[in-house]
Amino acid sequence: LDxxxxxxxxxxxxxxxxxxxxxxxxxxxxxxxxxxxxxxGNSRRFSSELxxxxxxxxxxxxxxxxxxxxTYANIDNFDPESAREKQPTSDLDxxxxxxxxxxxxxxxxxxxxxxxxxxxxGIEEFVDGLSNWYIRRSRRRFWKSENxxxxxxxxSTLYQCLVTLSRLLAPFxxxxxxxxxxxxxxxxxxxAPESVHLAMFPEVEQSxxxxxxx
Numbered sequence: 001l002d003x004x005x006x007x008x009x010x011x012x013x014x015x016x017x018x019x020x021x022x023x024x025x026x027x028x029x030x031x032x033x034x035x036x037x038x039x040x041g042n043s044r045r046f047s048s049e050l051x052x053x054x055x056x057x058x059x060x061x062x063x064x065x066x067x068x069x070x071t072y073a074n075i076d077n078f079d080p081e082s083a084r085e086k087q088p089t090s091d092l093d094x095x096x097x098x099x100x101x102x103x104x105x106x107x108x109x110x111x112x113x114x115x116x117x118x119x120x121x122g123i124e125e126f127v128d129g130l131s132n133w134y135i136r137r138s139r140r141r142f143w144k145s146e147n148x149x150x151x152x153x154x155x156s157t158l159y160q161c162l163v164t165l166s167r168l169l170a171p172f173x174x175x176x177x178x179x180x181x182x183x184x185x186x187x188x189x190x191x192a193p194e195s196v197h198l199a200m201f202p203e204v205e206q207s208x209x210x211x212x213x214x
Contacts, residue, residue: 083153123165
């Protein structure tokens with residue numbers, strides 16, 4: 001259907017050229033919209049503007065979270081290996097890691113039941129919380145000059161969230177997922193799988209889920 005709810009037809013002149021949409025917004029936003037805007041098999045409205053709205057609401061929010069991490073991690077020379085075994089120091093870290101593992105469970109179950117729509121909604125909700133709650137409430141932890149345990153915990157937590165998201169997103173948006181993976185994982189761990197599409201899908205860490213904290 002077009003943006004007015006009319007069935008697309010060449011005779012009506014309301015058909016959208018997919019290549020013009022890809023040229024304007026990219027292949028990943030088009031995939032993300034088509035996979036998960038409505039359940040598979042259902043009629044859906046489609047327009048370049050609707051794909052663009054997806055870019056603004058989801059892709060830019062995720063990219064801004066990623067850019068925030070990269071900017072400050074480079075300033076502080078953060079090494080993921082240095083925080084690999086450390087436990088989170090704040091309730092805010094424990095909360096977002098709990099939400100992350102609940103997301104992994106939700107996406108896994110949704111995909112196993114051929115329900116990409118619910119998987120997308122879960123990812124979008126998590127990214128919104130990561131950006132507009134976790135990062136906003138944690139900014140001063142990244143900004144402070146001393147590299148103490150709290151700052152290291154914030155870096156480690158945000159890094160874990162972004163890496164896990166790259167793997168969860170791989171079936172949906174392969175190019176963005178690969179970009180995140182190469183910059184976050186392969187740059188730090190050269191012996192890691194060469195591509196996010198060769199890496200293992202995330203598994204739930206039940207010990208990290210805290211329903212009461214959520």
